[in-house]
Amino acid sequence: MSTPSQADVRRAIAAAQTVVVKVGSSSLTGPSGHLDPERLDSLVTALAQVRLMGARVVLVSSGAIAAGFGLLGFDSRPADVATQQATAAVGQGLLMARYETSFARYGIRVGQILITAEDTIRATQYRNVQRTLERLLDLGVVPIVNENDSLASNEIRFGDNDRLSALIANLVRADALVLLTDVDALYTAPPSQPDSRRIAYVPNVIDALGDIRVSGAGSKVGTGGMVTKLEAARVAAVSGIPAVLTCAANAGPALMGDPVGTVFAPVKQRGSSRRLWIGFAAEPRGTIVVDSGAAQAVRGGRASLLAAGAVEVRGAFSAGDPVWVDDEAGAHLARGLAGYDSEEIPQMLGRNTAQLKRFLGDQYAHPLVHRDNLVVL
Ligand SMILES: Nc1ncnc2c1ncn2[C@@H]1O[C@H](COP(=O)(O)OP(=O)(O)O)[C@@H](O)[C@H]1O
Numbered sequence: 001m002s003t004p005s006q007a008d009v010r011r012a013i014a015a016a017q018t019v020v021v022k023v024g025s026s027s028l029t030g031p032s033g034h035l036d037p038e039r040l041d042s043l044v045t046a047l048a049q050v051r052l053m054g055a056r057v058v059l060v061s062s063g064a065i066a067a068g069f070g071l072l073g074f075d076s077r078p079a080d081v082a083t084q085q086a087t088a089a090v091g092q093g094l095l096m097a098r099y100e101t102s103f104a105r106y107g108i109r110v111g112q113i114l115i116t117a118e119d120t121i122r123a124t125q126y127r128n129v130q131r132t133l134e135r136l137l138d139l140g141v142v143p144i145v146n147e148n149d150s151l152a153s154n155e156i157r158f159g160d161n162d163r164l165s166a167l168i169a170n171l172v173r174a175d176a177l178v179l180l181t182d183v184d185a186l187y188t189a190p191p192s193q194p195d196s197r198r199i200a201y202v203p204n205v206i207d208a209l210g211d212i213r214v215s216g217a218g219s220k221v222g223t224g225g226m227v228t229k230l231e232a233a234r235v236a237a238v239s240g241i242p243a244v245l246t247c248a249a250n251a252g253p254a255l256m257g258d259p260v261g262t263v264f265a266p267v268k269q270r271g272s273s274r275r276l277w278i279g280f281a282a283e284p285r286g287t288i289v290v291d292s293g294a295a296q297a298v299r300g301g302r303a304s305l306l307a308a309g310a311v312e313v314r315g316a317f318s319a320g321d322p323v324w325v326d327d328e329a330g331a332h333l334a335r336g337l338a339g340y341d342s343e344e345i346p347q348m349l350g351r352n353t354a355q356l357k358r359f360l361g362d363q364y365a366h367p368l369v370h371r372d373n374l375v376v377l
């Protein structure tokens with residue numbers, strides 16, 4: 001695919017029929033870190049404009065913790081996970097109430113979707129959330145998505161909503177992703193540094209990553225900093241979706257294709273969205289080590305991983321969990337969803353399908369990772 005010009009990418013964003021907009025906590029809060037209803041209202045005004053022009057809009061909004069900590073009497077965002085989860089449970093209701101009222105000014109309905117990485121990686125839940133989002137969009141509703149902070153376990157939570165927004169963009173087959181934060185653009189280095197310069201256009205986010213200095217630390221209220229935003233732009237780019245990153249005050253102009261913020265060109269044609277979730281949504285729970293023949297087959301991209309080529313299994317996981325597929329030297333070859341629990345696999349290692357059937361029964365004659373659930377790295 002040839003690289004589009006910056007103007008092409010901005011035009012594609014302006015013409016988007018379905019758009020996912022992600023807003024970070026830092027864009028919804030005032031200097032005290034508390035939710036600022038005026039900032040929320042002006043964001044909603046910009047989104048309502050594109051919605052009323054006929055676009056389908058999904059909003060991925062952080063801000064539950066920011067909305068909740070004041071109500072619970074804390075001076076600042078709590079640091080420990082349990083208190084954050086409790087605070088999100090209190091704040092999420094208030095956040096939705098504010099959105100409900102704010103969108104109602106334009107006669108637009110909103111619907112809440114709370115997602116964890118863990119359940120959406122499984123095929124049935126993945127399809128359910130996809131179907132719900134599609135239906136909401138068909139009904140003219142603006143779905144408002146956040147991580148289900150109170151359920152997410154510490155190890156596999158998204159934490160920030162940046163990656164989640166790119167995965168949602170993929171899930172709803174969006175034509176554009178808009179990342180709104182507290183800086184007006186991506187800079188060559190954290191904007192606090194005197195030599196940093198604004199970057200208007202990133203034609204290939206994968207190549208560009210090495211040249212940009214970013215910090216992982218977010219603002220006082222945000223979490224991921226610029227690292228997770230670039231990761232989101234990368235996931236969008238490899239999904240064939242153009243992205244723009246800017247501050248919330250620029251939401252309207254960014255959606256209209258005006259020259260604000262930083263735009264990221266798509267670098268691939270649109271691929272399978274389910275595979276992308278396997279590749280990016282959740283951290284693997286274990287590893288299946290394969291011999292050189294199986295490594296070659298997996299690298300080829302079209303084969304399932306059969307027990308015959310597997311030599312070792314590490315970690316404790318259940319069927320359906322994400323796992324690494326490694327070669328014997330320890331290099332990661334692929335990520336996939338395991339077809340069996342980790343404790344069932346040792347007896348299967350090195351056996352071909354006929355042997356598996358004869359010694360263990362028909363239920364063990366399937367691949368350790370089916371090719372539809374395998375993403376080569
Ligand atoms: N190269 C860079 N360009 C722009 N911003 C950067 C860069 N490196 C780090 N940052 C910081 O990332 C912060 C945004 O991240 P974060 O606070 O997590 O936002 P949000 O709450 O919107 O997700 C900005 O305030 C900025 O200081």
Ligand SMILES: N[C@@H](CCC(=O)OP(=O)(O)O)C(=O)O
Binds near residue numbers: 026159162224225
């Ligand atoms: N799910 C959390 C998001 C945490 C967060 O701060 O994310 P972000 O502002 O996107 O870096 C919340 O609603 O508070």
